[in-house]
Amino acid sequence: MNIFRKAAVTLKALTMRWLGPESLNWDLVSLGRTKRDYADKVGEGRGNSIVVACVNWIARTFPEAPVQVLQAQPDGTLVPVPDHMMAQLWDNPNPFYPGELMEQAVLIDRTLTGNAYVLKERNSFGLPTALWWAPSSTVAPKWPQSGTEFISHYEYSPQGTPIRVDPRDIIHFRYLGIDPTNTRLGISPLQSLFREIFTDDEAANFSASLLANFAIPGMIVSPGADSAELSQPDAEVVKQSLIQKFGGDKRGEPAVFSAKTKVDVISWSPQQLDLGTLRQIPEERVSAVLGIPAAVVGLGTGIQQTKVGATMREMREMAYESNIVPTQRLIGAELRTQLLVDFEPDLTRFRVGFNNKNVRVLQEDADKLWERTDTAVRGGWLMVSRAKELVGEKPEPGDNVYLRSIAIVESGPDAETFTVDPSEGGKELKGDDAIWAGKAGYPGEDKATSAQRSLVRQFRREATKIAREWEKELDKAFQELGDSIVIETFPGGKGIGPDDLFSVTLEGGELVEVTIPDGIEEDLFKTMYEAYYGLILTTTDATISATLGIEAAVNLEDLVARGFIAEGGERITAISEQTRTAVTQALADGRAAGEGAQALGRRIRGMVEGRAMYPGIFERAEAAGRDGDLAARKYRSETIARTETKTAQNQSTVLSYEANPVVVGITVFDGAECGWTSHDDPVEAAGRKVSFAEAREQPLSHPRCVRSFGPMLRSDA
Secondary structure, eight states: OOOHHHHHHHHHOOOOOOOGGGGGOOOOOOOOOOOOOHHHHHHHHHHHHHHHHHHHHHHHHHGGGGGEEEEEESSSOOEEEOOOOOHHHHHHHHSSSEEEEEEEHHHHHHHSSSSEEEEEEEEETEEEEEEEEEOOEEEEEETTTTTTTOOEEEEOOOOSEEEEEGGGGGGEEESSOOOOTTTSSSSOOOGGGGHHHHHHHHHHHHHHHHTTTTTEEEEEEEETSSSOOOOOOOOOOOHHHHOOOOOGGTOOOOOOOSSEEEEEEEETTTTTTOHHHHHHHHHHHHHHHHHHOOGGGOOOHHHHHHTSSSSSHHHHHHIIIIIIHHHHHHHEEEEEEEETTTTTTTTTGGHHHHHEEOOOOGGGHHHHHHHHHHHHHHTTOHHHHHHHHHHHHTOOOHHHHOOOTTTTTOOOOTTEEEEEOGGTTTTSSHHHHHHHTTTOOTGGGGSSSSSHHHHHHHHHHHHHHHHHHHHHHHHHHHHHHHHHEEEEEEOOOOOOOOOOOOOOOTTTTOEEEEEEOOTIIIIIIIIHHHHHHEEEHHHHHHHHHHHTTOOOOOTTTHHHHHHHHHHHHHEEEHHHHHHHHHHHHHHHHHHTTTTOOOHHHHHHHIIIITTTTHHHHHHHHHTTTTTTHHHHHHHHHHHHHHHHHHHHHHHHHHHHHTTOEEEEEEEEOTTTOOOOOSSSSSSSSSSSSEEEHHHHHHHHSSOOOOEEEEEEETTOO
């Protein structure tokens, strides 16, 4: 026999056979060291208050999360399928009860017996159109004794007469895996608890019997010492008479005997009658096996533990994670293979789950969510817009930003380094540009005090980082400014009035009129300037406070601080003047160059954005084959950002120094060739000792100046 023939015979020999319960002698949940049949006395456990409390909690809680069908995407993610037919059928199973009620019946049956069943009703096309819960006591799986089929059919006996049901027409939910004594069934977790449940039932019955009998086990009635002995019949008559006269509602009535009688009462104190400790054990065991902390369902033992342990919220989360969530996963798996298959033949792309989004116990406490989100935003790793989404707020324009401290220095492969394009301010880093980029120190920096060195270096780092971000916003704003200029062409010309300042007639007779929208500069720049001035003010004060070990001196609500920020917003007047000058110059230059309307329009926008202010940058870039208007606009944005940042920083420094009594004056740090009032002023700025008023009057000496103010401390004076 060749190897392939042997393999075929081997495979045939391994054809699956399924065994019935009579084929196995396992007893997975047998109770050790006892012959008492607790299962017979307990039944399903429906009469035990502990079991009912836990099962009812499961039944009440589970329907909070609606069922949903999920479809796998190419990237592996699962996306809910809206209004899927299977989910709709599960939510509305039949005309007589909703899906939530059916879920409750399924969960109670599944927990108590280990099995639950739902019958399918189909239409003429074979699709399920209704679902009906069937008690597990009325359904049983059947199979041939030969074991050639796992389940050939189910028998449904609603009124005693079995009805044959095809396995395709029934959904079988199993609990706790598969019963090894009958692999077609699940196992109830309560089977291991029959002894504890019986103990609790007996304790309850014992307590009730005691209360029904005056809270005493009984009494001994006998003749007095001198009385004759009672015969057995007479003793029985006395007993029945006592029960009739003093039992039930007649408890506590006085007793009168016609003969001398001795009554011995057997009684216990209330403490001796306390069965609470005995009943705690079943509470603990039942709740533990079902994965529900006792406190969640209101059991006494759990409430006592909650006083010294976890909070009730944490207990509810534990119950959900140890019971409801695993149950969702198992129920979803059964629905996928036994119900979804009727709607989606290819199950590889689909799953059945439950939407826990609106489950209250799983939602983070609102205060904690806001606190955690605020920490993340302040930490600089969560975007403001995303934070608003997390707390349920709607993001606004401008929220796609990270609030990262300017004092943090970036490092690593993704860190942005500062560079200067040779076409935008010089062929090499030297002088002020080298100081600005951190490639060189200030003159005399090595001889400064430690506080001065720390501050001016940190000022430089903060300024370069703020200016880099401000530059980006300015560049975008200048583009919008150029785009906002309205240029109209009148081929036939028209009369030019005295107010038409931005009009020109071209050689071909065309009239070009330029309109600068009112308030455009304020709309684009005022808020931006105020925001950066406020940022620089707080950042600078925080740096001084941290370096000198003193309290912060600036409060944004102070009149001085508000005035400082408002002054920053007023500095846009220079931009407004530059815009008008640029338009006038563009019209004149364009006409002189004989340009047409289209070329003139490009010139006007370029001049407004930056060419008029930095013609040298424009010309060098054009000569190098690059976009001259782009280079000029970027250089303008960088120049303004650098200049305004250092102006605001130095003015903020003066405000902070003045408010701190430990600072008595200012030492100036500046470029080697920089004068005090201008770049060419013979009075050198570097190393100069000045008052607060002098520093406030002269924060910089020229655009792109790198001047910083170091403190003269009282202790150094």
